[in-house]
Amino acid sequence: MMTGKKLIISALVLALVQIGFLSWIIAGRAAILRDGKQVLLRVEPIDPRDLLRGDYIMLSYDISRLPVKLIANIPAGKLTSDDTPIVVRLKQGADGYWGATTARFGQAPAPAVSDEVDIVGHVSEGWDFSAATTIAPDYGIERFYLPEGEGMAIQNDMRVRPFGVRVAIAADGAAQIKALMDGDKTLFEEPLY
Template structure:
């Protein structure tokens, strides 16, 4: 029995669309790593193990818990609800570490200075009225490590400073670029 030519063409088109979509996703991440603005953040460990995916370091950053005073407008509980998108302006300090400057609920912002970057994040749990802080995730809170290295690095993090170099795209999306133990690069993410 002969199959129609259009059925074969549709299958080829579907396969090409899937391959194209995967290539687009991979290239989008690589473009941020290659061309994004580098931001150095100080990290703190949270948890080093995932039973299904292996060792990782769950990280908090010096930009994860923000005082509500950083908001450019007064906090509106409805706008700062869980999963709300926010943009954090960070600036390089004298020590090279980027620190928070202001927090916005809208993407529009004044032009960036050379030592600044805007990082897009999501509010983790709304703002905490008691502590006056806003908890934000940036999609860079997990870093996977080679098998057996998570616990040792977590122990080391409690004794000395570790840092993460993060590449930030023009749209504010952040990608982990390198993991540092002081000045020494432990791991660097490949482009592809």
């Protein structure tokens, strides 16, 4: 049986481990936002609301629907496996928005050059590449939370004029939303912490 002193020390150690783990998660997200390469993606609206976290907008991008012919290494069985990672190489277009130039399952054969960036997404199981013309990767940047009451208004505005999302992408391809843009105007910016 543990004595009172040992119990208190154990509880403190457990609390420190939990705080350390949460700090590590927050610091990792902040590092991407601070140091990642920034790209601007054109968004398409989907209806908002989360009972626990409030208003949000669901985001879909031009890179959310990739033509299968863009993928350099289609799997041999022509079906994806569980949560297959896909690396999508982006390059900035003349309009300022970034778009996909190539895609590859696994890892990119060569690092992106200075005017390009690789974003890593995941493709759900079961895509049949012999039948599909496009696939839909998930990049982990498909939701953006807003202050209460802002979601529907922005969602409606997105249907009539172009919006974008400034995204920070780390060297390993992990992405975080940095800001929601209405044309050239920043509507909401994510804090580092």
